[in-house]
Amino acid sequence: MTHSASTGPALPVSGLITHKTYTVRRSTLLAGLAWLALTTAGSGAAGWYVLSKDDLAARLIARETSRQYAYEDRIASLRADVDRLASRALLDQDGVEARVDELAMRQAELESRQSLVTALADTLQAGGLATVPKPPLRPRAIKPEEAIRASGVTSFAPIMPTKPTPSPDSPVLRGANANSNTPWQSGEVEIKPPAKRVDSALTRLDKAIDKSSSAQLALLKEMDETLAESQKRLRGALSETGLDPDRLAAQSGIAKGVGGPFVPFKIDASAGPFEATLSALQPRIAAVLKLRGVAEQLPLAKPMSGDVDFSSNYGYRVDPFTRGPAMHTGVDFRAETGSPIRATAPGKVITAEYSGGYGNMVEIEHANGITTRYAHMSAILASNGQTVTTGTVIGRVGSTGRSTGPHLHYETRINDEPIDPTRFLRAGGKLAAVN
Secondary structure, X not given: OOOOOOOOOOEOOOOOEOOOOOOOOHHHHHHHHHHHHHHHHHHHHHHHHHHHHHHHHHHHHHHHHHHHHHHHHHHHHHHHHHHHHHHHHHHHHHHHHHHHXXXXXXXXXXXXXXXXXXXXXXXXXXXXXXXXXXXXXXXXXXXXXXXXXXXXXXXXOOOOOOOOOOOOOOHHHHHHOOOOOOOOOOOOOOOOOOHHHHHHHHHHHHHHHHHHHHHHHHHHHHHHHHHHHHHHHHHHHHHOOOOOHHHHHHHOOOOOOOOOOXXXXXXXXXXXXXXXXXXXXHHHHHHHHHHHHHHHHOOOOOOOOOOOEEEEOOEEEEOOOOOOEEEEOOEEEEOOOOOEXXXXXXXXXXXXXXXXXXXXXXXXXXXXXXXXXXXXXXXXXXXXXXXXXOOOEEEEXXXXXOOOOOEEEEEEEEOOEEEOHHHHHHHHHHHHHHO
16 A cells, blocks of 8 residues: 655756655554554553552551551450459459468467367376377467468469460461461450469368367367266275265365466357367366375375285184184285385375384374374384385385284274275275276
8 A cells, every 4th residue: 555645845847846755564554553552551551550559558558557456455455354353363362361360360279279288188197197198289380471472372463464465367366276276265364363372272271270170179078088987987996995085085185386376267168169178178177186186195005016915804803813703903915024015105104113013013194084004014114204105115024013924914094993905905906997
């Protein structure tokens, strides 16, 4: 295809104007059209890109803003949790301190009761009641600061988070939860209150105090049962003497070597089981100690060690010299010459000399108008006015005076009237079984 173009009137050589013609190929035209199309497309793409880029930036900004708000909400939720836990910790601390104060008061009461139980045990032990059980070991005192330290907790302050927890939309949580079936819960932090450990320690201390208190009460009851049995046996043993134990107890003197101002000790029996048991125990203790004191003053021991051989009893018998009826005012123990003779009760020697048919004789004055005589001695080992105790050697077996061979003539008298010594010896045998 050929086109012609004119740039103006062409002049002929002879002075006339002529026109110049240009020819454009089809390929060049197509190339131009293609370039124009690409340029138009590029301009359109550039415009679309600019417009779409502004919309993407807006969406990115909106997303980051939403994430920031999520962080802020999460931080606010954590702060609320921290405040709640802090308030709970303060309340727990107040509760723990109140429990510690209560346990300290109970511990002080337990210590006071323990001193009473120990004093009772010592008193009964000193009174000769060896069967009374020993008190348990005194429990260690509870100090308030030790109760908390025992649990390993040094502070009640809640654990503060060091950084905010990412929101559910964050890449970290999305990656972490991708393989997890456990849903993530916003605003919940599992923190175990430290006061629970303290509470466990205080509960153990509480149980220990209850156990010690129960042991004290059980010990008092065991003392009461033991004293009741001892009282019964003492009465039964003393009844063998034919004397009234209550009358003797009322006449018994006050123990020597003790004293001090009288300060009454009051016990409120209605305060609790411990006080009620202790109140009921007091009169029984007094009764048993009096009976024990009476028994210690009576001539209940044997005048000779080991097994004794009675050669003549108290009462009617045939006189060994006249072969006629006679009254034997004591009992005879056959023994070898020189065997030791012992006092059967504490007292004071009122006679230590040769006395007619008694031969060498020692007479001892005891409490409640009771005296004992030891006759036919080969040697006198006591002197007038001497104070003796049960078991003191006062002479040796012999055959002085009106005697047919070596033996001990032993008498028991009340207000200078002879009574059967075997009654006291039987009582002594029963008391030996009690101990």
